Amino acid sequence: MNLLLLESGDIVKPVDATPGRAVISGRRLTHVQDVHKAEVGDTLRVGELNGEMGTATIVRLEKDELELEYTLGTPPPAPLEIMVLLALPRPKMLKRTFQTLAAMGVKRIVLMNTYRVEKSYWQTPWLKPEAIREQLILGLEQARDTVMPEVILEKRFKPFVEDRLTEMTVGMRKLVAHPVSDVECPRQLSEPAVLAIGPEGGFIPYEVERLVEFGFECVHLGQRILRVETAVPVLLSRLSS
Amino acid sequence: MNLLLLESGDIVKPVDATPGRAVISGRRLTHVQDVHKAEVGDTLRVGELNGEMGTATIVRLEKDELELEYTLGTPPPAPLEIMVLLALPRPKMLKRTFQTLAAMGVKRIVLMNTYRVEKSYWQTPWLKPEAIREQLILGLEQARDTVMPEVILEKRFKPFVEDRLTEMTVGMRKLVAHPVSDVECPRQLSEPAVLAIGPEGGFIPYEVERLVEFGFECVHLGQRILRVETAVPVLLSRLSS
Numbered sequence: 064m065n066l067l068l069l070e071s072g073d074i075v076k077p078v079d080a081t082p083g084r085a086v087i088s089g090r091r092l093t094h095v096q097d098v099h100k101a102e103v104g105d106t107l108r109v110g111e112l113n114g115e116m117g118t119a120t121i122v123r124l125e126k127d128e129l130e131l132e133y134t135l136g137t138p139p140p141a142p143l144e145i146m147v148l149l150a151l152p153r154p155k156m157l158k159r160t161f162q163t164l165a166a167m168g169v170k171r172i173v174l175m176n177t178y179r180v181e182k183s184y185w186q187t188p189w190l191k192p193e194a195i196r197e198q199l200i201l202g203l204e205q206a207r208d209t210v211m212p213e214v215i216l217e218k219r220f221k222p223f224v225e226d227r228l229t230e231m232t233v234g235m236r237k238l239v240a241h242p243v244s245d246v247e248c249p250r251q252l253s254e255p256a257v258l259a260i261g262p263e264g265g266f267i268p269y270e271v272e273r274l275v276e277f278g279f280e281c282v283h284l285g286q287r288i289l290r291v292e293t294a295v296p297v298l299l300s301r302l303s304s
Numbered sequence: 305m306n307l308l309l310l311e312s313g314d315i316v317k318p319v320d321a322t323p324g325r326a327v328i329s330g331r332r333l334t335h336v337q338d339v340h341k342a343e344v345g346d347t348l349r350v351g352e353l354n355g356e357m358g359t360a361t362i363v364r365l366e367k368d369e370l371e372l373e374y375t376l377g378t379p380p381p382a383p384l385e386i387m388v389l390l391a392l393p394r395p396k397m398l399k400r401t402f403q404t405l406a407a408m409g410v411k412r413i414v415l416m417n418t419y420r421v422e423k424s425y426w427q428t429p430w431l432k433p434e435a436i437r438e439q440l441i442l443g444l445e446q447a448r449d450t451v452m453p454e455v456i457l458e459k460r461f462k463p464f465v466e467d468r469l470t471e472m473t474v475g476m477r478k479l480v481a482h483p484v485s486d487v488e489c490p491r492q493l494s495e496p497a498v499l500a501i502g503p504e505g506g507f508i509p510y511e512v513e514r515l516v517e518f519g520f521e522c523v524h525l526g527q528r529i530l531r532v533e534t535a536v537p538v539l540l541s542r543l544s545s
Binding site: 065140162163166167168205206207208250251285286287288289290293296297298299300301 | 404408409447492526527539
């Protein structure tokens with residue numbers, strides 16, 4: 064936790080001309096106590112969810128509550144202008160992938176169904192809104208960002224691609240990572256983009272054809288086949304400016 | 305497992321003018337049975353450890369043994385010309401990091417001690433040679449590579465940097481990832497390189513100074529602080545040509 068994210072429910076007195084006050088408990092308090100080993104008078108980096116970042120001083124520290132006085136003024140880091148369309152990964156990977164996407168600054172994540180996504184993956188408790196939110200917050204806290212990404216679940220490939228995808232991606236360069244493509248993945252894009260990443264085992268030809276029909280370019284990363292959790296940071300790093 | 309790696313102990317009859325024969329059991333057999341759901345007559349991609357890659361046909365499949373007839377002829381993918389010096393990560397991350405480094409084609413990995421590496425991390429069973437080897441093989445199988453990386457453990461920072469590092473890095477561009485640097489991490493290097501990555505909490509100033517003294521350039525990745533397991537693929541992707 065490199066940034067303590069304050070949510071509206073934590074804020075006792077909003078920041079305006081004078082410092083704000085917030086009270087936190089639960090996971091964040093435990094982390095401040097056990098990892099930061101902080102005491103009254105210590106300062107911490109804080110941010111308001113979807114707002115600015117700044118510094119807080121601990122003014123009261125009790126067993127189950129921590130009170131902070133804080134000021135803001137620093138904008139969060141620039142978002143990554145890449146929307147990610149990801150075939151729903153297996154639950155164990157999903158959790159880490161949410162953290163990675165949030166930490167890298169992706170602000171729009173679509174989890175979609177494809178032929179090779181196991182149906183049971185859609186039943187995982189990690190897809191409950193509160194579970195998604197928790198993993199995204201961990202990613203924001205890690206990277207020092209405040210802006211919550213949006214997550215969209217698309218459980219049917221065909222209507223998603225045919226009816227909604229074009230509208231969601233106006234003005235974006237459209238790429239699909241596909242190991243059998245002849246075209247090397249570009250680097251350092253200068254325009255906003257959408258990147259589609261398949262499941263373990265890849266997209267089936269029909270899915271790639273539909274994406275190409277809707278304006279996607281197939282690109283590859285070389286001979287090596289990477290796991291989704293590695294391919295995501297590798298691709299985003301390569302595309303980002 | 306996108307490639308079945310054959311080790312010398314598996315090979316019953318070596319490949320030369322005629323096809324080779326190998327017999328496997330254990331984890332790889334279970335994977336072929338449960339994930340590939342293969343049967344006699346099916347073909348699999350195989351490679352000889354540190355050798356070429358090719359195709360195998362299953363000629364016998366029993367409950368606890370699988371016999372293959374195989375031919376080779378395809379060289380493994382080019383290695384990544386980047387040596388990685390990594391402050392020993394926490395055990396849970398170490399395991400995945402070995403897989404990622406092997407999958408991305410890194411062939412020389414130094415795990416080193418630094419001030420912020422917890423001493424207990426050096427006691428993990430994941431550092432036993434057989435455990436390291438297993439994770440590296442998983443990474444090679446994932447990426448379809450055959451060439452086993454070398455792993456060097458350096459439990460004392462100062463003698464490693466002063467006595468051995470210069471000789472190990474002759475002719476390489478030397479980079480240390482350090483969030484407080486003013487210099488952006490370069491992209492697409494054209495020469496071999498060594499990349500030093502610190503522990504959670506980073507290198508201490510003394511460590512960075514020593515690395516700089518021995519020819520390292522400090523580089524950053526922007527404002528976001530990434531976990532080691534994300535920073536590794538992000539940095540390698542950015543530096544690779």
